[in-house]
Amino acid sequence: MSNKKEAGAEAKNVIFVGSAHGPNIEAVEFILNEIADKNRNIKYTIIGNVISAFNDRKVQPNVHFTGMISADAKESLYKTADLAINPMYSGSGTNLKVLEYIAYGIPLVSTEFGMRGLEVFNDHIYLAKRDDFTNVIEKLFPCHRIFWKVMHGKPERYVRKILINQ
DSSP: OOSHHHHTOOSEEEEEEOOSSHHHHHHHHHIIIIIITTOTTEEEEEESGGGGGSTTOOOOTTEEEEESOOHHHHHHHHHHOSEEEEOOOSOSSOOHHHHHHHHTTOOEEEOTGGGTTOGGGGGGSEEOOGGGHHHHHHHHTTSOHHHHHHHHOOHHHHHHHHHHTO
């Protein structure tokens, strides 16, 4: 299965991956409070054990937490995602999820902070400020992966090479 059509996915799908680490919890709070509620026509899938911080919380119907999933299940979600988001505002180190998103050719909207250590890819992603994140997501949906690749090249080719050679 190589794309949304083959997977039978038709809805607008946005993904975020995160552990139950404070900065990821903060990012998911932002997704729930500032993004998903304003974009109800978009499905937000949140992957990873960050779900543990939200187990008792009622979330919007357009938000789905997967919890921890297999590598195959994650790959399937990546292949059907229209967009990945990385609304990180705190933390340390490099967000490895960014490398995964790029390796799968998923268009990415990130904060500048979320790209720390990976600035080499800034010309291949969409940077957004906190107050404009929702608007950037909305503006990108008329574009799909093919258009994104034509406009921005294919950085996933280089990321895959880096990941495979390690």
